[in-house]
Amino acid sequence: MKKDQSFEKAKFEIILSGRSNVGKSSIIRELTGKKVKVGKRPGVTLKPAHTLRSDLLVTDLPGFGFMSGVKDRKQDIVKDQIVRYIENNSDRIKIAVLVTDAVSFVDVVERWESRNEIPIDIEMFDFFNELGFDTIIAINKMDRIKDSEHEERLDAIVEKLGLTPPWNQWNYIVAPTSAKKGDIKSLKGLIRKRLHDAKRDDLFKYI
Template sequence: MKASKTVEQNGTNLEILFVGRSNVGKSSLIKELFGAKVRVGKRPGVTLRPFHVQLSDLLVTDMPGFGFMSGVKDRKQDIVKDKIVHYIENNAERIKLGVLVIDGPFFPDVVDRWDARDQIPIDIEMFDFLREVGIDTLIAANKMDKVKENEYDPLLDEIAARLGLEPPWENWKHLIAPISVKKGDLKPLKSLLKDRLHEMKRDDLFKYI
């Protein structure tokens, strides 16, 4: 396993891209999934450049968090967002799978706040953009351990609705994975990742997940 802030093009046949708002647990998720030594910050936006993990010919990329970044000016935040878009556009052919990581319990409220300002939330923009460029994209709804049992399915229905996926969320289990990085409950996401790798005839990569 090789981890770095730069990537060598040689030997990479497919890429899994992780994107998400700052401080949703994206880097911690990658660390738990792949055992990678990813920089994990307690302050939003500590990761300002892509971080790559090379696993055989599979490249796992942790993109900078978008949205609020502690100590980062608005202009620089815009630059970071542009770099994310350009990276995806430049590598869309190689990126076989995207994973949008969200803070499950807060996601509907975040979307509604943006809607109240007549603005499209960047999470929604990113989800739509990845799909527009032909990248199969999963939703990892993190921090679901904070949700009461009787509120679990209704919350996931709301998440699906905000993403433009008509509820009930069970109809989208092939896209939505409720997880808890803190509790080590990643089974739904691991299952979806393996499903996609199997479709690519890459069962040999299961050992890394």
């Protein structure tokens, strides 16, 4: 898979990656104002979906893991496509956002751990860090967690990702969000901070 030539002018790419149905497309819709296909079924997005504004490219990568109606072999192909896309475009990818589901993340990780396997979410987080990407963890669907349980849930999620709780000591890379409710303020703030640090305040109008 060669670098997509139709995005030659893109110099600053933000990728969003995560398990199927964690809300990546909803986050991008809130982030950019562009409507992208948002499906009820997991795994609706099978190819990268792009939003180009000036030289800023925002990319919704296909969801990994379980995909409704998609065979295991196809799921492996999709995972390979994601990795290849990231490797082929690593020179322009400046920010990687790992989107997780606040409701199911810990249970999913523990299920994998019980089989002595590393969950793909954690593999992807490590992969981003190995490539030197500025990585943000968006913990989505927080509106489905009781307010009284927010801190405990966020602590459990960052711990599974290899970060020492409490989560708020990582608030420069962790963004609790509720995309369906239109609340991605913390994620926008972290992205804008990185744009500012890169002397790209001119891109604020697109985020």
